[in-house]
Amino acid sequence: MSEESAISLLLKSANIPEPSNEELNTAKQLADILGQLPLAIDMAGAYIQSASSSIRDYLDLYQENRAELLDNHSATLFSMNNLAHTYGNQGWWSEAEQLQVKVLERRKARLGEDHPDTLTSMNNLAQTYEKQGQWSEAEQLQIKVLERSKTRLGEDHPDTLRSMNNLAQTYEKQGRWSEAEQLQVKVLERSRARLGEDHPHTLTSMNNLAHAYMNQGQWSEAEQLQVKVLEKWKARLGEDHPDTLISMNNLTRIYRNQGQWSEAKQLQVKVLERRKARLGEDHPDTLISMNNLAGTYMMQGQWSEAEQLQVKVLERRKARLGEDHPDTLTSMNNLAGTHMYQGQWSEAEQLQVKVLEKSKARLGEDHPNTLRSMNNVAHTYGHQGRWSEAEQLQVKVLERRKASLGEDHPDTLTSMNNLAGIYRNQGQWSEAEQLQVKVLERRKARLGEDHPDTLTSMNNLAHTYVNQGQWSEAEQLQVKVLERRKARLGEDHPDTLSSMNNLAHTYVNQGQWSEAEQLQVKVLERSKARLGEDHPNTLRSMNNVAHTYGNQGRWSEAEQLQVKVLEKSKARLGEDHPLTLTSMNNLAQTYGKQGQWSEAEQLQVKVLERRKARLGEDHPDTLISMNNLAQTYEKQGRWSEAEQLQVKELEACKV
Structure with missing residues (x-):
């Protein structure tokens, strides 16, 4: 920073709009001593203003005890905390952590462990640990904050309830759904009793509990809560309020997960239009809405519409935030996913490699975002038949997740499953089966037999049995998955239809044509009704029926369907x-x-x-x-x- 700019910043921070010549000279001295460093100058000005001091008094005090003054003053700590927040917003977690640790230590020494500002610092540091995937460190701090809030303020105080919610979210991120749900139910009950059903804190608690239900695949319970939250926000704040729009968006996620694409799209279009009108095309919330709508287009097989929106989001985030910002990298990754769905492997790979390199440089090799990026690149290598390269990356991701998160963490289990898929595609059935059995057992123990992730594991293991010709074992698992998905999600849910199709495939391999055909025709009819004749899933279903016709020698019927699919x-x-x-x-x-x-x-x-x-x-x-x-x-x-x-x-x- 130039000397002139440094003096100007100091006078502005100190709220001295019309300095005397003496003040200007003293300001120049102080700026020189502080090395024209913006943070140091800003903190000095904040102190001068808050203490109603003069620049000369500050300079004398600084020279007497410069280290202690710069390090420990409350205005200094406030500025350090703000700078840490800015670092965090740019994804510079390591720099944010260093500052937050310093602020926490100084507040402890100055104010004591139980002071509200100290507890705020603990919470801020915990959030930064979370962003870096350091769940254990985050949890320890959040438990400490919660216990002290309970002792100091009582179980029902809003700050205590916020602390419970923060801890619940950390449990969620570790896949500890039951513990998260218990805390969130407690927060909701206390908010209702203390503040009433319509208070913003109560509505936020309902939303958080709905999110916990979603993570456990309890869509009906989640939907009921989200609809209630949305109605109350509409009545309280109006249709265009940011909190109402957030509730609409949350409800669309539930619709999407239940395969209710039309309902999801209607709400997302509404949210996008209102955010454009209220906030402008380039606002972060508007861009999030564009991205969400693009995701729904993808799920409906509307690749062109999805790609157009994602390109727009990516260009605007680059211009607004820069190439290396986490949100920009997320946009690159989303666009790469759309390229993959369209079979544009080269375009997908280029974007994913760029994201991976930037994540490594910015966050380090072991950061959760970097590991997700490695997984994405490995997935694209697999689609191109580059199994050796895919395997090397997946092994690296798995080892790092084990070391960082433990063997039972959801992300670690996902990595085991991904590696098993690569083994399967290379014909290494035994290695694939061993990993898939391990994943299934751990998901059963952690999540229960009916959880969506457990059912996915059953299905994956069944697929490996199919590849080894173990039809009976495959069929038993697939029947179990189908029955549970029907009971949990309904007959028309995409996951249920996928299970029907998988079981039909096993019947085909055993020559049980009639049983296979019945299931495949049912899947086809429901896909047509739900998604339309031209949706990729419907076309795959037509192809499956045609294949079964062919296996029965019904060539004419098979040909008619296949011509339709091709056109x-x-x-x-x-x-x-x-x-x-x-x-x-x-x-x-x-x-x-x-x-x-x-x-x-x-x-x-x-x-x-x-x-x-x-x-x-x-x-x-x-x-x-x-x-x-x-x-x-x-x-x-x-x-x-x-x-x-x-x-x-x-x-x-x-x-």
């Missing part, structure tokens, strides 16, 4: 989308079964060329296409052409 995939997703190429391949197979070799060949050549261009010559999907086309050449007696493709395929497999 709709082209129109909705484009000629190069993975689902479109899979549809071409399926139709080609059906042509082949009917001896229509020319029609089959035309489609298979097209699929092979597009997969080469998109995925490369060595990708597993490209090699499958080579093999399919080679078989079609063989059926036509074109041995030389078949041999050329098979040799090429063999060489690629050796590599």
